Amino acid sequence: MCCVCVTFAANAQTSKTIMTKTITAPVAPVKPKELIMHGDTRTDNYYWLNERENPEVIDYLNKENAYYKEMTAHTKQFQDELFLEMKARIKEDDSSVPYLYNGYYYITRFEKGKDYPIYARKKGSLDAQEEILFDCNEMAKGHSYFSLNGLNISEDNKWAAFGVDLVSRRQYVIQVKNLETGEILPFKIENTTGGSTWAGDNKTLFYTRKDEVTLRSDKIYKHKLGEDVSTDALVYHEKDDTFDTYIYKSKSKKFLIIGSSSTLTSEYRILDAKKPDGRFKIFQKRTRGLEYSISHYGDKFYIVTNKDKATNFKLMTTPESATAKENWTDLIAHRADVLLEDIDIFKDYLVISERSNGLNKIRIRPWDGAEEYYLPFDSETYTAETSINPDFDTQILRYSYQSLATPSSVIDFDMKTRQKTVLKEQEVLGGSFDKNNYTEQRIWATAQDGTLVPISMVYRKGTKQDGSNPFLLYAYGSYGASMDAYFSSIRLSLLDRGFIFAIAHIRGGEDLGREWYDNGKLLKKKNTFTDFIDCSKFVIDQKYTSPEHLYAEGGSAGGLLMGAIVNMAPQLYHGIIAQVPFVDVVTTMLDDSIPLTTGEYDEWGNPNNKKYYKYMKEYSPYDNVTAQAYPNMLVTTGLHDSQVQYWEPAKWVAKLRVFKTNNNLLFLDTNMDAGHGGASGRFEAIKEVAKEYSFLLDLEGIKK
Numbered sequence: 001m002c003c004v005c006v007t008f009a010a011n012a013q014t015s016k017t018i019m020t021k022t023i024t025a026p027v028a029p030v031k032p033k034e035l036i037m038h039g040d041t042r043t044d045n046y047y048w049l050n051e052r053e054n055p056e057v058i059d060y061l062n063k064e065n066a067y068y069k070e071m072t073a074h075t076k077q078f079q080d081e082l083f084l085e086m087k088a089r090i091k092e093d094d095s096s097v098p099y100l101y102n103g104y105y106y107i108t109r110f111e112k113g114k115d116y117p118i119y120a121r122k123k124g125s126l127d128a129q130e131e132i133l134f135d136c137n138e139m140a141k142g143h144s145y146f147s148l149n150g151l152n153i154s155e156d157n158k159w160a161a162f163g164v165d166l167v168s169r170r171q172y173v174i175q176v177k178n179l180e181t182g183e184i185l186p187f188k189i190e191n192t193t194g195g196s197t198w199a200g201d202n203k204t205l206f207y208t209r210k211d212e213v214t215l216r217s218d219k220i221y222k223h224k225l226g227e228d229v230s231t232d233a234l235v236y237h238e239k240d241d242t243f244d245t246y247i248y249k250s251k252s253k254k255f256l257i258i259g260s261s262s263t264l265t266s267e268y269r270i271l272d273a274k275k276p277d278g279r280f281k282i283f284q285k286r287t288r289g290l291e292y293s294i295s296h297y298g299d300k301f302y303i304v305t306n307k308d309k310a311t312n313f314k315l316m317t318t319p320e321s322a323t324a325k326e327n328w329t330d331l332i333a334h335r336a337d338v339l340l341e342d343i344d345i346f347k348d349y350l351v352i353s354e355r356s357n358g359l360n361k362i363r364i365r366p367w368d369g370a371e372e373y374y375l376p377f378d379s380e381t382y383t384a385e386t387s388i389n390p391d392f393d394t395q396i397l398r399y400s401y402q403s404l405a406t407p408s409s410v411i412d413f414d415m416k417t418r419q420k421t422v423l424k425e426q427e428v429l430g431g432s433f434d435k436n437n438y439t440e441q442r443i444w445a446t447a448q449d450g451t452l453v454p455i456s457m458v459y460r461k462g463t464k465q466d467g468s469n470p471f472l473l474y475a476y477g478s479y480g481a482s483m484d485a486y487f488s489s490i491r492l493s494l495l496d497r498g499f500i501f502a503i504a505h506i507r508g509g510e511d512l513g514r515e516w517y518d519n520g521k522l523l524k525k526k527n528t529f530t531d532f533i534d535c536s537k538f539v540i541d542q543k544y545t546s547p548e549h550l551y552a553e554g555g556s557a558g559g560l561l562m563g564a565i566v567n568m569a570p571q572l573y574h575g576i577i578a579q580v581p582f583v584d585v586v587t588t589m590l591d592d593s594i595p596l597t598t599g600e601y602d603e604w605g606n607p608n609n610k611k612y613y614k615y616m617k618e619y620s621p622y623d624n625v626t627a628q629a630y631p632n633m634l635v636t637t638g639l640h641d642s643q644v645q646y647w648e649p650a651k652w653v654a655k656l657r658v659f660k661t662n663n664n665l666l667f668l669d670t671n672m673d674a675g676h677g678g679a680s681g682r683f684e685a686i687k688e689v690a691k692e693y694s695f696l697l698d699l700e701g702i703k704k
Helices: 055-071 073-088 514-518 526-541 557-568 585-590 598-604 610-619 647-659 684-699
Strands: 003-009 018-024 033-037 040-044 099-101 104-109 118-123 131-135 147-153 159-165 172-178 189-198 204-210 217-224 233-237 244-249 255-261 266-272 281-284 292-297 300-305 314-319 329-332 339-345 349-356 359-366 382-386 396-403 409-414 420-425 438-446 452-460 471-474 500-504 550-555 575-579 632-638 666-671
Touching: 018 055, 033 585, 040 585, 040 610, 055 073, 055 647, 055 666, 073 684, 131 147, 131 159, 147 172, 159 189, 172 204, 189 217, 189 244, 204 244, 217 244, 255 292, 266 292, 292 339, 300 339, 314 339, 349 382, 359 382, 359 396, 438 526, 452 526, 471 526, 500 526, 526 550, 526 557, 526 610, 550 557, 550 684, 557 575, 575 684, 585 598, 585 610, 632 647, 632 684, 647 666, 666 684
Parallel strands: 147 189, 471 500, 471 550, 550 575, 575 632, 632 666
Antiparallel strands: 003 018, 033 040, 099 104, 104 118, 118 131, 147 159, 159 172, 172 189, 189 204, 204 217, 217 233, 244 255, 255 266, 266 281, 292 300, 300 314, 314 329, 339 349, 349 359, 382 396, 396 409, 409 420, 438 452, 452 500
C-alpha cells in the first residue's frame, strides 16, 4: 500500500502549527474466485470488478480517480500550461486538402475554439458556395462523448448516410440525410459499425450490424429508403465467430463487395452494384491460411494475396467471369525481402505500396509497359503512404509524407511528368519550431536471439550521449501493425525539455515484413517483450539514457507489452505509461462473450487448447505480478471501452498495490465517459496527453 504524507505549514509569523494530511491509496476488497482450466487453478481476488453496473465497482474507480487527482494536484497548473502550450501549436481554424469525387470537392475543416470537425462540399469548383453536410460541434452539444463515422454519399449526390456514437463503445446509430432539403430522415438503425454502402440505384443502403454481446460485426443488412427498418433484409450472416464481416463498393463502382476476415483467412462475395436485390456470389471460398484482398478495374480483378506460400504477398489478376483461385495469374511475383502492402489502380498507372528494410516505398508502374520507378525518399525515419485517390482517370497521385522531425505534408504527384506539388504542410504555430533543430536517426539493437531490431528516434540537436537524457521509448508490437515514424507537434513539449523520443519496431508488428509479425505472435509472442527489453538495454548501453531516466509507453496490446516488461525487467525503467492495457490475457481469452475474444485466437492462441493456455499464462501481466520493486506507473482506461474492458487495468492496479515492494507511484486514471480511444473532442484528447506528459516531467523534476 502506498501512503504519502503531505505537510501544510501556516504563515510562520503568526503560527508554527504544522498540519499533516495522509493520502492513502484505495484498497480494492479481496473477493477470491477460483478459475479452473486444464486442471490448473488460478485465484482471482478482483474478478468482481467486471460488474460494470455494480455501485461498489463505480465507487472503487471513483476512489482511484480521486487518489490520482489528489496525488498529482501539485502538477495541475503545469498540466494546464502544457495543454495551452500544445494547443497553441495547432492551427485551430484548419481544413483538409479538398479532394474531388463525383463532381464535388469534399473538405473537412475546424473552426477556432471548437472541438469537432465540420464536413462540407463544393459543387464543381473550389470557388463554389460551401454546402455544410455536418457540423459535429452542433451535433455534439449536450453529450460528453461524440463520434461521427462512416460518412457515405450516394452516387446521385442526394443522400448522405452516417453513423453516430454517443457512448464510446463503437456501437453506431446510422441515419440518412437528404442533402437537397437538409432533412435527416426519421429512422435510426441501431448497433452498427457506422459504415454503410449505397447501391447503384441510390435508394438501397447496405450496412453491418454487431452482435449485441460480443460486438462482433456479424450481419450485413440492406435498407430501402421509404421502408421500415424492421423489415430490412438480412443479406449475409457470418456465423464463424472468429470472423468479422463488412461491405464496401469497388472503386470502379461496378461491384458491391462483402468481406469476411479473420487473422489468417479472407473470403469475399460480389454483386453487381446496379442489382442490389440479386444474390452475392463467392469470389473465392475461404481456405484456412489463404489471405487475399480484391480491387476491380476494367474486366479484371486484382488480388493481393499470400497464395502459393507468398509470405510477403504478391499481386495476381483474374477475369470477372472466373474468380476462383485456380484462375489467378501472377502480375507481381512474391519477393522474400519486400512486403506488398496495397495497390491503387488508375486508368494509366498501377501504384504499389511496399515495405522493405522497414521503410515505406511507393512504386509507379505504367500500364503501357513504360519504365516503372519509385518515389524518392531520403530519410530513414519517415512515413509515406497513398492518400485519397477516388478517381481512375487521372495521372495525379495524392500521397502524404512525414518524419519524426518533418510535419505531415499532402502532396500531388504527376505520374507522367514526375513533378510533385506540396498542397499543404502541417503548420506548427508559435514561430519557434524549426525542423533543423532536431536530429532524427535509426539505430539497430541486437535481440537476445541475434535478430537486429530497428529503433527510430528524434531529439534536440546538441543532446549529449552521456546517459543523462530522459528517454521515452514507445512500441506496440501486435496484429502486424507497423509503427512508422510520424511527426507530432504535441511531442515537441517533451523534446524541447530534453527528452529523446523513440519507437522500437519490435516483432509482432509488420515493420520488416510478414515474418516479423509471425515471429511475434502465438507461441512466439514473448519475442515482442524481449525485443523491447533488448532495445531498452541497447539505448542504455549506448548512453542515450540510463535506468534512472528511461520511460516506456504503450497502449492496448502495447499496454500488454508494458505489463510484460515491468514484470520481466522492472529495473530498467523509471516510469511506465500503460494506456488501456490488455493485461488479463488468460481470463479474457477464455471468455468468448467479451468483445473481440474469438477473433483473436489466431493472434494470441486459444487457451481452451492446453499449450496456448500454458504459454499465455507464462507472460500474462496480471497472472505474473510478483513481489518486487515496480517502476512509477500511470495506467489509464475508459469505463465504456469495448476493446480492452476497463476491469483489466483496474484489477491489475489493485493487485500491483498489494505486491509492489517500493513506494513508487501507481495511478489508475479512468475516464468515466469514454472508451478505447479516450476523449472525443479535438482538444479534450490533448488534455489527456498533458496529464501523461506532466507525469513524466514531474518524475524528471522538470516543473515548467
